[in-house]
Amino acid sequence: MRAPDRPRQRARVAIVARTTTSYVLLIFLCALFLMPFIWMLGTSLKPDSEVTRVPLTLLGSRIEWKNYERMWNTFPFGRTIINGLIVATLGTLLCLASSGLAAYAFSKLHFRGRDRLFLLYLATLMIPQQALVIPLFLLMNALKWVNTYQAMILPWAFNAFGTFMLRQFFMSVPGEFSEAALMEGAGHFSILARIVAPLATAGFATLTVFTFIMYWNNFLWPMIIASRPEMFTFPVGLGVFQGQFGTVWNLMMAGAALSVVPAILIYALSQRYIVGGLTISGLGGR
Amino acid sequence: MSIINDLRSNGIRATSRRRGDAGIAFLFLLPNLSGFLVFLFLPILATLGLSLFNWPIIHPPKFIGLANFRQMFTADPAFGHVVVNTLVFVLAYVSVNVVIALAFAAWLTSIGPGSTLFRSLLYLPVLVTPVAVAMVWQWIYAPRFGLMNWALSLVGINGPNWLGSTDWAMPALVLMCVWQLFAQNMFIFVAGIQAVPATYYEAATIDGAGAARRFFHITLPMLSPVLFFGITMTLITSFQTFDQVFVLTLGGPGDATSIMGLYVYSNAFRFFRMGYGASVAVVLFALVMFVTLLQFWGQRKWVYYEST
Numbered sequence: 001m002r003a004p005d006r007p008r009q010r011a012r013v014a015i016v017a018r019t020t021t022s023y024v025l026l027i028f029l030c031a032l033f034l035m036p037f038i039w040m041l042g043t044s045l046k047p048d049s050e051v052t053r054v055p056l057t058l059l060g061s062r063i064e065w066k067n068y069e070r071m072w073n074t075f076p077f078g079r080t081i082i083n084g085l086i087v088a089t090l091g092t093l094l095c096l097a098s099s100g101l102a103a104y105a106f107s108k109l110h111f112r113g114r115d116r117l118f119l120l121y122l123a124t125l126m127i128p129q130q131a132l133v134i135p136l137f138l139l140m141n142a143l144k145w146v147n148t149y150q151a152m153i154l155p156w157a158f159n160a161f162g163t164f165m166l167r168q169f170f171m172s173v174p175g176e177f178s179e180a181a182l183m184e185g186a187g188h189f190s191i192l193a194r195i196v197a198p199l200a201t202a203g204f205a206t207l208t209v210f211t212f213i214m215y216w217n218n219f220l221w222p223m224i225i226a227s228r229p230e231m232f233t234f235p236v237g238l239g240v241f242q243g244q245f246g247t248v249w250n251l252m253m254a255g256a257a258l259s260v261v262p263a264i265l266i267y268a269l270s271q272r273y274i275v276g277g278l279t280i281s282g283l284g285g286r
Numbered sequence: 287m288s289i290i291n292d293l294r295s296n297g298i299r300a301t302s303r304r305r306g307d308a309g310i311a312f313l314f315l316l317p318n319l320s321g322f323l324v325f326l327f328l329p330i331l332a333t334l335g336l337s338l339f340n341w342p343i344i345h346p347p348k349f350i351g352l353a354n355f356r357q358m359f360t361a362d363p364a365f366g367h368v369v370v371n372t373l374v375f376v377l378a379y380v381s382v383n384v385v386i387a388l389a390f391a392a393w394l395t396s397i398g399p400g401s402t403l404f405r406s407l408l409y410l411p412v413l414v415t416p417v418a419v420a421m422v423w424q425w426i427y428a429p430r431f432g433l434m435n436w437a438l439s440l441v442g443i444n445g446p447n448w449l450g451s452t453d454w455a456m457p458a459l460v461l462m463c464v465w466q467l468f469a470q471n472m473f474i475f476v477a478g479i480q481a482v483p484a485t486y487y488e489a490a491t492i493d494g495a496g497a498a499r500r501f502f503h504i505t506l507p508m509l510s511p512v513l514f515f516g517i518t519m520t521l522i523t524s525f526q527t528f529d530q531v532f533v534l535t536l537g538g539p540g541d542a543t544s545i546m547g548l549y550v551y552s553n554a555f556r557f558f559r560m561g562y563g564a565s566v567a568v569v570l571f572a573l574v575m576f577v578t579l580l581q582f583w584g585q586r587k588w589v590y591y592e593s594t
Binding site: 022026034035036055098099101102105110112114124125128130131133135136137139154155156157163192238249255259266274278279282 | 307308310311312314315316317318319321322325326328329330332333336393394396397398400404406407408409410411413414415416417418419421422423425426428430431433436465470473474475477478481512515516519522525526528529532533546547550551554555560563564567568570571574575578
């Protein structure tokens with residue numbers, strides 16, 4: 001009885017040992033991975049005199065919450081956040097509307113050259129932002145749109161990514177539904193609004209998350225087009241703040257910590273859509 | 287894109303072809319197409335046109351033909367460094383990113399509970415404003431009070447002045463970018479691995495294949511289309527890297543980390559040489575296109591598409 005049991009028991013011990021090692025190693029690596037954030041928080045709470053004290057410690061002799069107040073008062077971050085929210089919200093709405101219409105045409109309508117045109121759309125993903133910003137700046141300058149919201153929003157609202165993503169979702173809405181509605185005399189716009197879009201809300205939610213983040217974090221273009229501080233978006237404000245107080249590390253880190261809040265918030269609220277969006281774009285490439 | 291979807295849309299093809307959707311399709315595409323026209327096609331043409339002009343912003347533009355490109359390749363000593371830096375950055379960043387993302391994807395799909403939590407933690411930096419990330423890493427890389435050199439000193443290594451050294455600034459930039467963004471690929475690869483039918487693994491296990499063999503003979507070939515997608519997208523975006531390098535090093539020290547995405551900006555908006563900036567942008571675009579086409583050409587050799 002005992003002899004045949006022993007190898008099996010040994011195998012079980014080996015599996016438990018391997019699983020435990022795996023978890024311990026993962027937890028260690030994740031902690032290491034998060035160190036920059038931990039270090040950022042620690043520094044942001046240190047008193048001025050202790051920021052560059054050796055040997056390094058994670059926290060100072062006392063927790064200096066005041067640093068956050070100082071950071072907030074030395075730079076008009078509130079205004080940059082409001083600007084960022086306005087730009088990201090309006091830009092996202094515009095992107096959803098234009099991508100939704102285009103995605104419907106690419107998934108539910110039939111016309112000559114449809115798939116070739118869609119490939120051309122996808123090819124525009126190759127165009128670097130840097131290859132566009134010089135003429136865009138000249139255009140906005142000519143329109144007297146420098147330092148305006150529309151200049152920050154319009155250039156990035158029409159992108160192939162949005163059309164691609166919504167098309168992937170629309171494709172999974174069975175054709176029979178729109179077919180039946182067509183038979184009953186419904187127009188394409190009401191089919192999109194009443195049948196396809198409601199069945200693809202996950203697609204719109206996913207695109208909302210990714211577009212919002214894209215606008216919110218965009219740095220190059222707002223930096224070019226916003227020269228007046230009251231038009232700065234959050235990343236631009238942070239960049240200017242760094243230029244002014246670059247060596248006051250505890251205030252710098254407090255500013256950086258400010259940007260982690262929306263990241264956590266967005267992830268907590270929309271984890272499902274982020275994962276879904278990455279999945280569908282990854283598998284859609286097959 | 288997949289066959290199932292094509293079959294689905296075939297269902298309404300018969301009726302709608304008779305109706306003719308071209309008119310309505312044009313209306314649906316109009317907002318997006320006009321946006322593309324104004325904010326994408328015209329600007330890219332304008333960039334091409336501008337590259338043929340000498341335009342120091344305070345003077346009127348002067349047509350100079352290909353002189354900008356001639357200057358770039360023969361008379362601008364910085365440009366050669368910038369191209370080499372860009373290629374080094376892209377190669378190092380993309381390969382390290384993909385290898386780490388793949389390793390973590392394979393690892394996290396093999397463990398039981400908790401994998402979602404680990405994935406979420408690793409994804410957090412992706413969402414954080416790159417400007418903020420670069421500020422934090424600037425502090426980490428500080429030579430005397432930085433976390434990095436402190437950690438190295440624990441194992442007896444006397445760390446370099448990361449961002450002040452022409453040898454170490456580029457690796458420092460790559461490390462930071464990989465840290466911030468690899469989880470994006472990790473998520474895509476996890477989805478790809480989870481889409482591999484479990485029966486393949488069961489059959490292989492019965493045949494006595496170990497974990498390594500299963501990875502190299504099942505996971506990797508089945509994942510290759512997703513891998514191709516991830517590599518292509520990462521390549522395209524890495525050529526455009528700007529925010530991180532702008533804040534972390536501004537191309538320095540010297541031009542050790544000056545890459546094309548930054549060089550376009552510096553020429554056009556710091557030195558106000560609009561024409562020259564545009565011509566660098568043209569070379570950048572050509573390079574992205576060339577590398578992407580190379581990818582598509584090369585995929586026939588290693589990407590495995592299921593024939594069903």
